[in-house]
Amino acid sequence: MNDDLLTLYYYKDGLTEAELREVQSALEKDPSLSARYERLCDDLAQFDAQDAVAVAADVTARWHDSIDRAARIERQREQPAGRLLHIPSFAWGTVVAAALAIGIGLGFYLSGQRQAEHVIDPGMVVDLTPEMRSPSIAFARGLQVHLQESRHDLAALPVDAREERAMLITHMIQQNRLFERAAEQNDASDLARVLRAFEPILMRLAMNELPPGDAEALQAQLAFELNVMLTKLERSASENTGPI
Amino acid sequence: MSAFRKLILATLLISAGAPSAAQIEDSERLKSSALEALISAPPERALPIVSKVLSGDSSPSLKKRALFVLGQIDLPEAQTLLVETARTGDGSLRLEAIRMIGIGGHPEAMAELAGIYADGDGETREAVLQAYLIADDNNAVYQLAASTQDPEEFERAVNTLGAMGATDELRALRDRPGMAEVLINAYAVAGDMETLAAMANDSSDPQRQAQAIRGLAIAAGEGDDVGEILVGIYRDTDVPRVRKAVREALLIADHDEAVLQLFRASDDAAEKRELLQTLVMMDSDAVWDLIDSTLENGQ
Numbered sequence: 001m002n003d004d005l006l007t008l009y010y011y012k013d014g015l016t017e018a019e020l021r022e023v024q025s026a027l028e029k030d031p032s033l034s035a036r037y038e039r040l041c042d043d044l045a046q047f048d049a050q051d052a053v054a055v056a057a058d059v060t061a062r063w064h065d066s067i068d069r070a071a072r073i074e075r076q077r078e079q080p081a082g083r084l085l086h087i088p089s090f091a092w093g094t095v096v097a098a099a100l101a102i103g104i105g106l107g108f109y110l111s112g113q114r115q116a117e118h119v120i121d122p123g124m125v126v127d128l129t130p131e132m133r134s135p136s137i138a139f140a141r142g143l144q145v146h147l148q149e150s151r152h153d154l155a156a157l158p159v160d161a162r163e164e165r166a167m168l169i170t171h172m173i174q175q176n177r178l179f180e181r182a183a184e185q186n187d188a189s190d191l192a193r194v195l196r197a198f199e200p201i202l203m204r205l206a207m208n209e210l211p212p213g214d215a216e217a218l219q220a221q222l223a224f225e226l227n228v229m230l231t232k233l234e235r236s237a238s239e240n241t242g243p244i
Numbered sequence: 245m246s247a248f249r250k251l252i253l254a255t256l257l258i259s260a261g262a263p264s265a266a267q268i269e270d271s272e273r274l275k276s277s278a279l280e281a282l283i284s285a286p287p288e289r290a291l292p293i294v295s296k297v298l299s300g301d302s303s304p305s306l307k308k309r310a311l312f313v314l315g316q317i318d319l320p321e322a323q324t325l326l327v328e329t330a331r332t333g334d335g336s337l338r339l340e341a342i343r344m345i346g347i348g349g350h351p352e353a354m355a356e357l358a359g360i361y362a363d364g365d366g367e368t369r370e371a372v373l374q375a376y377l378i379a380d381d382n383n384a385v386y387q388l389a390a391s392t393q394d395p396e397e398f399e400r401a402v403n404t405l406g407a408m409g410a411t412d413e414l415r416a417l418r419d420r421p422g423m424a425e426v427l428i429n430a431y432a433v434a435g436d437m438e439t440l441a442a443m444a445n446d447s448s449d450p451q452r453q454a455q456a457i458r459g460l461a462i463a464a465g466e467g468d469d470v471g472e473i474l475v476g477i478y479r480d481t482d483v484p485r486v487r488k489a490v491r492e493a494l495l496i497a498d499h500d501e502a503v504l505q506l507f508r509a510s511d512d513a514a515e516k517r518e519l520l521q522t523l524v525m526m527d528s529d530a531v532w533d534l535i536d537s538t539l540e541n542g543q
Contacts, residue, residue, distance in 0.1 A: 189349065189380075190349065192380070193346065193347050193348075193349050193378050193379055193380070194347055196377065196378045196380070197343060197346065197347045197378045200374060217305055220305065221305065221308055221309065221312075224276060224279075224280065224309045224312065225312050227280050228280055228283050228312060228313060228316065231280060231281075231283045231284060232283050232316065235283070235284050
C-alpha cells in the first residue's frame with residue numbers, strides 16, 4: 001500500500017467506501033503500515049495549523065468539479081515524457097488523485113485560515129480572496145511535501161539493490177513530472193524549470209554503470225538543491241516575499 | 245534562526261579556511277549548510293558571498309552548490325556571473341553554470357547560450373541542449389536542428405525536441421533527407437501518434453514505413469488503439485519487411501487479439517507459422533487453443 005493511497009485515506013477523498021474499508025482493515029492488521037500512516041499523518045498535519053472544519057456541501061462540489069476539470073485536462077494533454085517510462089495509467093491516476101487530494105485538502109484548510117484573516121483584516125479581502133490565492137498556495141504546500149518526500153527518498157536510496165533503487169528513482173521521476181506540470185498550470189514556470197532540472201540528475205542516478213563516487217556526488221548536489229528550494233518555499237510561505 | 249543570523253553564520257563559515265586536513269569533511273558540510281542558508285539572505289548580501297566562494301579555493305562540489313544559489317539570486321549581476329562562469333569556468337563547473345542558466349530562464353542569459361553552443365565542444369553543446377530542455381525553449385533547439393548540416397548534431401537536437409514533446413517543431417523537420425529514422429524515434433518519444441500513423445501508412449519507402457510502424461507501437465499508450473491501424477497496414481501490403489514490422493509492433497503493443505485475427509484470416513502456412521510464433525512470444529492465452537486446433541485440424 002503506497003503513500004498516495006494513504007494520503008487519499010487521510011483526506012477521506014477520492015476513495016470508494018470499499019477502498020476506505022480496505023485501507024482501514026490493512027491499517028488494523030499491519031503494525032508497520034500503521035506506523036507509516038502515523039508518520040504520514042504527522043507530515044500532513046503540519047499543514048493543518050487549525051482544526052479541521054466541517055466542509056460545506058457547495059465547497060465539496062467545487063472540489064469535485066476541480067478534480068473533474070483537472071482530470072479532463074490531463075486526459076486531453078499529450079504526455080510525451082510519461083511515455084518514455086510507460087507509466088501504467090492506474091499508477092498515474094493514483095498519483096494525480098493524491099496530488100489533487102493534497103492540493104485540495106491543503107487549499108481548503110488554508111482557505112479556512114484566510115476566511116479568518118478576512119475577519120481580522122478586511123484590507124486583505126481586496127487582493128487575497130480565496131478564489132485568487134487558493135490554487136497557488138495549495139500548489140506551494142503540495143510542492144513542499146513533494147520536495148520533503150524527495151529528500152527523504154533520496155537519502156534512503158539503496159546502494160546495492162539495483163532493481164529496488166531503479167524502481168524508487170522511477171517513482172521519484174513520476175512524482176517530479178507531476179509537480180512540474182502542476183507548476184506550469186499554476187504559472188510557476190520558475191519552479192517548473194527547477195523541477196525539470198532535477199530529472200536528468202535522477203536519470204543519471206538510475207544508471208547502473210554510474211561509478212559510486214559520482215553517484216554520491218550527484219545525490220549530495222540534488223539533496224542540496226532540494227534543501228535550498230524547500231527553504232525558499234518555506235520563506236515565501238511565511239513572508240510572502242519575492243525570491244532572493 | 246533569523247535571516248540576519250544565518251547570514252552572519254554563512255559569512256563566518258565561508259570566509260574561514262579549512263584549518264586542517266582532518267577537518268576538511270566537516271568544514272565542507274558546514275560550508276554547504278551556510279550556502280544553503282544564504283537563500284534566506286537579501287540578494288545584495290548573498291551575491292558577494294557566493295561570488296567569493298566561486299572565485300576562492302573551495303572544492304568543486306561546494307562551487308557547484310554556490311552556482312545553484314547564484315542561479316536563484318534575482319539580480320542581473322548574478323546572471324552576468326553565471327554567464328561568465330559558463331564561458332570561462334573550469335570543466336564541470338562550466339557545465340553546471342550552463343545548467344543554472346537553464347534553470348534561471350532569464351532571457352538575456354538564455355540568449356548567450358547560442359554563442360556558448362557555437363564555440364563549445366561536444367560536452368558543452370550537450371549541456372546547452374539540456375539547459376534549453378530545462379527552460380522549455382523549443383524554438384532554440386529547433387533553430388539548432390534546422391541550421392546544422394552535421395547529422396550527429398541534428399540527431400542530438402532532434403532527440404532533445406522529442407524529450408520536450410515539441411511535436412510542431414519536429415513536424416517542421418520531417419522532410420530532412422536521410423534523417424527519417426532519427427525523426428521517427430523522436431516522434432515516438434514525443435508521442436506524436438498522428439505523424440507516426442501517417443508515416444506508417446506511407447508505403448513509398450518500405451524501410452521508413454517499417455521504422456514508423458515500430459515507432460507507432462512504442463509510442464502507443466493504453467488508450468491508443470493501434471491494433472486496427474496495424475492490421476490495416478498488414479493487409480494492405482505484401483512486402484515481407486513491412487509485415488514483419490507489423491508483427492513486431494503488435495508484439496510491442498501487446499495486441500494478441502489482432503495477431504489472432506490475422507492468423508485466422510490467413511491461409512498461407514508459412515505466414516500462419518510466423519503469426520503463431522509471435523503469439524507464443526507474446527505469451528498469449530489464446531495460443532494454446534490455437535496450437536490444439538492446429539494439431540487436430542492442421543489449420
